[in-house]
Amino acid sequence: xxxxxxxxxxxxxxxxxxxxxxLTLDVGGSGLSSAHGGVRGALGALYRGTxxxxxxxxxxxxxxxxxxxxxxxxxxxxxxxxxxxGSLRAEALDRATAARVAxxxxxxxxxxxxxxxxxxxxxxxxxxxxxTVTIAAGRADGVRADATVTDGxxxxxRVLHADRSTSTVLLAADPGSxxxxxxxxxxxVGVVTGRGTDGFAFVPLDPQASIRTGDxxxxxxxRASSFVDNLAIGTVTAVRTSGGxxxxxxxxxxxxxxxxxxxVFRAPAPAQALGGR
Amino acid sequence: xxxxxxxxxxxxxxxxxxxxxxLIAPLALSVPASLPAVLVAAVALVDGPGTGVSLxxxxxxxxxxxxxxxxxxxxxxxxxxxxxxxxxxxxxxxPRDVVVCAAAAACSSVASLLLLSAVHAVGGSxxxxxxxxxxxxxxxxxxxxVAVPVVxxxxxxPSLRLERTRLPVLRGHSR
Numbered sequence: 001x002x003x004x005x006x007x008x009x010x011x012x013x014x015x016x017x018x019x020x021x022x023l024t025l026d027v028g029g030s031g032l033s034s035a036h037g038g039v040r041g042a043l044g045a046l047y048r049g050t051x052x053x054x055x056x057x058x059x060x061x062x063x064x065x066x067x068x069x070x071x072x073x074x075x076x077x078x079x080x081x082x083x084x085x086g087s088l089r090a091e092a093l094d095r096a097t098a099a100r101v102a103x104x105x106x107x108x109x110x111x112x113x114x115x116x117x118x119x120x121x122x123x124x125x126x127x128x129x130x131x132t133v134t135i136a137a138g139r140a141d142g143v144r145a146d147a148t149v150t151d152g153x154x155x156x157x158r159v160l161h162a163d164r165s166t167s168t169v170l171l172a173a174d175p176g177s178x179x180x181x182x183x184x185x186x187x188x189v190g191v192v193t194g195r196g197t198d199g200f201a202f203v204p205l206d207p208q209a210s211i212r213t214g215d216x217x218x219x220x221x222x223r224a225s226s227f228v229d230n231l232a233i234g235t236v237t238a239v240r241t242s243g244g245x246x247x248x249x250x251x252x253x254x255x256x257x258x259x260x261x262x263x264v265f266r267a268p269a270p271a272q273a274l275g276g277r
Numbered sequence: 278x279x280x281x282x283x284x285x286x287x288x289x290x291x292x293x294x295x296x297x298x299x300l301i302a303p304l305a306l307s308v309p310a311s312l313p314a315v316l317v318a319a320v321a322l323v324d325g326p327g328t329g330v331s332l333x334x335x336x337x338x339x340x341x342x343x344x345x346x347x348x349x350x351x352x353x354x355x356x357x358x359x360x361x362x363x364x365x366x367x368x369x370x371x372p373r374d375v376v377v378c379a380a381a382a383a384c385s386s387v388a389s390l391l392l393l394s395a396v397h398a399v400g401g402s403x404x405x406x407x408x409x410x411x412x413x414x415x416x417x418x419x420x421x422x423v424a425v426p427v428v429x430x431x432x433x434x435p436s437l438r439l440e441r442t443r444l445p446v447l448r449g450h451s452r
Contacts (some may be wrong), residue, residue, distance in 0.1 A: 001364050001365065002325045002326060002363060002364055002365075002366045002367065003326070003364065004326050004327060004330075004360075004363075008327045008330070010325065011327075011330070012326075012330045012356070014359065015330060015331070015334045015352075015356060016353065018334075018352075019334065019337070019338070019349040019352040019353045020349060020353065021349070021351070022338070022341070022347075022348040022349035022352065023347050023348065023349030023350060023396065024349075025348075026347035026348045026349065027347050032342070032348050033349070035342050036342055036343075036345075036348070038342075039339065039342035039343045040342070040343050040344075043294070043295075043298075043343040046291070046295055047295060047299055049296050050295040050296070050298075050300045052297045053299050054296070054299050055299070055347060057300075058300050058303055058304060060297075061304055062304065162424070176357070184309050189408065204417070263280065
């Protein structure tokens with residue numbers, strides 16, 4: 001066993017007394033606060049420098065025990081994230097649907113009627129026609145045959161027949177469909193027939209009628225059509241005259257291939273169809 | 278003391294304090310592992326109580342002043358580590374030195390916590406602090422496994438070796 005020399009014992013005693021004196025002074029709360037501050041400041045700068053070097057290694061070591069748990073947490077968060085994104089998308093869809101429903105109701109109110117909102121659930125030939133859609137509303141919802149169908153901005157078609165909870169709608173774009181129409185500019189009436197994806201064709205009853213490109217066609221005239229009045233059908237894009245007959249190409253106000261939410265008028269106008277099968 | 282020994286001691290002291298604050302303490306979480314105490318013990322086990330006491334006091338006082346607790350607590354505890362381990366200095370095997378180092382460091386950590394709670398009314402109960410002894414010993418054992426061989430290697434370097442006064446050998450003349 002190695003012992004301290006006499007001089008070392010004296011020095012150790014001095015150091016011990018010094019440490020005890022520091023302790024007493026500091027506990028008493030006087031004198032050493034500036035020394036504390038100075039050393040802390042100097043060491044603090046060194047700590048920051050050292051931490052920039054050893055920090056990454058420390059963080060890596062600290063993360064090791066949680067590696068498996070972190071993977072599970074990441075998976076859980078990814079799942080939660082997907083659910084939340086789905087909720088956000090659903091909320092956006094709900095907002096869009098609410099806007100469409102509001103637009104449908106506004107259109108119905110403008111025309112003095114009420115509508116039954118319904119989603120399009122199928123598209124395809126039906127009832128002997130090429131262009132029909134099935135909507136998720138039927139007799140139980142107040143849908144009746146021949147009722148006019150709109151998407152809020154224009155004419156979609158009319159109800160061919162209504163089951164209890166679904167209905168088949170003949171689209172105005174079907175080549176077999178005919179709609180009584182009126183030129184909003186000069187009031188000339190005629191018949192609009194569907195041409196599938198090519199839009200409509202409009203033939204005025206008066207062969208001498210003045211039809212111009214850009215004319216807006218509306219359903220009507222009032223009480224002379226099975227359709228609700230004043231719904232936009234489309235806009236004239238080209239006018240041809242052949243053999244004394246005027247014929248116009250019409251771009252539809254509603255795309256027949258992008259239907260989602262539609263409204264069925266509850267009180268169709270008195271039937272006096274100008275066209276339609 | 279040579280200038281080289283002084284600079285080496287100062288460098289070692291600052292290095293262990295920085296490593297303690299930025300690496301060991303955050304990784305050890307609630308276990309009171311102490312690299313400076315291990316260093317003081319390792320140096321004292323090679324160089325003896327004189328070096329151990331002075332290094333323990335200097336390191337402890339610097340650590341005290343750099344912390345928020347009253348100065349003198351760690352200085353006293355690490356001086357005791359230097360004194361105790363210095364008394365055991367010799368040409369012992371590495372495993373014994375590692376165990377002694379870890380034990381001394383763990384005891385000093387617990388003692389400093391007890392002293393702090395006595396003078397400054399901080400820390401947990403005395404029973405809880407004493408229960409930290411075994412985890413502290415195990416953590417210090419890991420530190421000592423690295424620190425003791427490094428310290429022994431450095432202090433065997435001729436430029437850092439402690440110069441001891443050699444007494445002249447008196448040879449008798451047989452008749």
